[in-house]
Amino acid sequence: MPRFSLTTPIYYVNARPHLGHAYTTIVGDAFARWHRLNGDDVHFLTGTDEHGLKIQQAADAAGVSPQAFTDSIAPLFADAWTRLDISYDDFIRTTEERHKRGVARLLQACYEAGDIELDTYSGLYCVACEAYFTEEELEGGNCPVHKRPVERVEEENWFFRLSRFADRLLDWYAKHPGCITPSYRMNEVTSFIKQGLRDFSISRKSLAWGIPIPWDPEQVTYVWFDALANYITAVGYGNDDGAFVRNWPVSVHLIGKDIIRFHCIYWPAMLMSAGIEPPQHWAVGGWLLVGGEKMSKTTGNVVDPLDLIDDFGVDGFRYYVLSDTQYGNDGDFTYEGLVSRYNSDLANNLGNLAARVATVVQKKCNGVGTAPRADSPLSDIARQAVADSTAAWNSFQPAKALEATWSLIHATNAFLENHEPWKAEPSAELNGIMGDALEALRIVAILCVPAMPRTAQILWQRIGLDGDVSAHRLPNSVSWGQYPAGHGVEKGNPLFPRKSL
Numbered sequence: 001m002p003r004f005s006l007t008t009p010i011y012y013v014n015a016r017p018h019l020g021h022a023y024t025t026i027v028g029d030a031f032a033r034w035h036r037l038n039g040d041d042v043h044f045l046t047g048t049d050e051h052g053l054k055i056q057q058a059a060d061a062a063g064v065s066p067q068a069f070t071d072s073i074a075p076l077f078a079d080a081w082t083r084l085d086i087s088y089d090d091f092i093r094t095t096e097e098r099h100k101r102g103v104a105r106l107l108q109a110c111y112e113a114g115d116i117e118l119d120t121y122s123g124l125y126c127v128a129c130e131a132y133f134t135e136e137e138l139e140g141g142n143c144p145v146h147k148r149p150v151e152r153v154e155e156e157n158w159f160f161r162l163s164r165f166a167d168r169l170l171d172w173y174a175k176h177p178g179c180i181t182p183s184y185r186m187n188e189v190t191s192f193i194k195q196g197l198r199d200f201s202i203s204r205k206s207l208a209w210g211i212p213i214p215w216d217p218e219q220v221t222y223v224w225f226d227a228l229a230n231y232i233t234a235v236g237y238g239n240d241d242g243a244f245v246r247n248w249p250v251s252v253h254l255i256g257k258d259i260i261r262f263h264c265i266y267w268p269a270m271l272m273s274a275g276i277e278p279p280q281h282w283a284v285g286g287w288l289l290v291g292g293e294k295m296s297k298t299t300g301n302v303v304d305p306l307d308l309i310d311d312f313g314v315d316g317f318r319y320y321v322l323s324d325t326q327y328g329n330d331g332d333f334t335y336e337g338l339v340s341r342y343n344s345d346l347a348n349n350l351g352n353l354a355a356r357v358a359t360v361v362q363k364k365c366n367g368v369g370t371a372p373r374a375d376s377p378l379s380d381i382a383r384q385a386v387a388d389s390t391a392a393w394n395s396f397q398p399a400k401a402l403e404a405t406w407s408l409i410h411a412t413n414a415f416l417e418n419h420e421p422w423k424a425e426p427s428a429e430l431n432g433i434m435g436d437a438l439e440a441l442r443i444v445a446i447l448c449v450p451a452m453p454r455t456a457q458i459l460w461q462r463i464g465l466d467g468d469v470s471a472h473r474l475p476n477s478v479s480w481g482q483y484p485a486g487h488g489v490e491k492g493n494p495l496f497p498r499k500s501l
């Protein structure tokens with residue numbers, strides 16, 4: 001069984017899950033479900049990033065320990081993913097022992113390879129925070145927490161010698177063309193490497209909330225060495241060598257465009273240093289903007305995905321985020337856009353097709369489904385829809401995959417409008433037309449599994465089919481002509497009741 005493993009970034013637990021987190025995680029879930037539908041042995045990993053200064057500060061402000069603080073926030077992510085039908089196989093928290101053991105092992109391996117050395121770190125330090133800030137984090141040159149000037153301070157800490165890896169990274173990327181998509185992101189990475197890489201600091205003396213450096217417990221591991229390591233610590237590194245050998249390298253990391261350098265330069269260099277194979281693929285997504293702006297607490301435009309599923313259903317929301325944005329580009333979430341896409345694609349097209357087929361079968365075929373015809377004009381269209389959506393899912397393009405699926409829905413609606421079976425008397429031809437439409441719906445139900453698992457199952461049952469739609473394996477399950485005659489077809493409530501603004 002082919003193995004397919006994928007990861008989302010781990011999410012920092014200084015805030016509740018928002019639309020941006022939900023977006024990447026739904027995309028990951030759709031890819032995971034697509035590969036399961038194809039019979040692959042799938043491992044889908046997500047989790048939470050729980051160390052660092054901001055967590056320590058948030059915990060102090062709340063008057064609790066950092067561990068208690070993260071214990072209160074991490075379940076909000078797991079709960080949100082449950083409500084959004086995210087079928088993850090593992091959820092790693094960076095405060096778990098398995099992660100701490102793996103990070104210590106990775107650090108030790110890079111240290112023994114001679115790639116971690118002491119150096120002088122110089123940074124902008126707030127005495128009240130007891131922490132360093134980057135230029136970008138300052139507000140008008142001041143500490144963002146205390147609104148007072150920071151000082152330039154030096155400390156001796158541990159550095160990863162990234163500068164030694166430029167040639168090895170460029171060689172590796174030259175041998176693995178196409179491993180970063182979209183392709184212009186690969187160019188961005190290689191031109192950044194060619195400009196020369198700077199060593200980066202991987203530890204802090206001033207910070208308490210982190211994983212101690214194994215050979216220097218006065219210092220804790222800083223940010224990226226801790227966070228990135230989750231991808232290997234979750235699959236056995238430092239804990240179960242046999243499992244790690246089976247599960248690595250990962251098939252694909254889904255990442256946002258703002259964390260490319262860390263994932264496509266720091267991470268493979270860290271792995272090379274430790275003698276571990278780099279990931280096989282990075283699929284880089286854009287941001288889901290809100291009304292044209294990046295979502296942020298300060299602009300007050302943070303969208304809670306769980307509010308939206310109350311109104312549009314889990315599948316209505318999932319369909320919108322998957323279909324409205326070409327993965328790789330920035331998307332723009334607007335409430336109007338959500339209502340409009342929901343009404344046009346789901347209520348008017350898919351929902352209407354399911355309802356009209358069931359109505360005609362009830363009135364003209366005694367409510368019993370009829371057999372499709374081998375030479376139906378819909379068979380070629382279905383074949384093309386399957387081929388196009390397969391190619392799109394396999395190249396990390398959910399919007400194109402759904403567009404291909406919807407081409408079969410549009411064609412089936414047009415086919416019915418052309419034949420007007422609701423006006424015809426019962427006949428062998430009418431039975432054939434309705435069998436064709438039922439077969440198209442059967443294929444649509446299977447193709448909808450990755451994006452809308454609940455709707456796919458409801459549709460499957462309404463056209464009279466038993467069992468779990470997601471148990472039917474491609475490509476055999478979607479070849480034309482398999483809808484079995486003789487099952488009761490049910491109309492039921494509207495799949496997607498129309499919404500008004």
Ligand SMILES: [Zn+2]
Pocket residue numbers: 126127128129130143144145146147
């Ligand atoms: Zn401060």
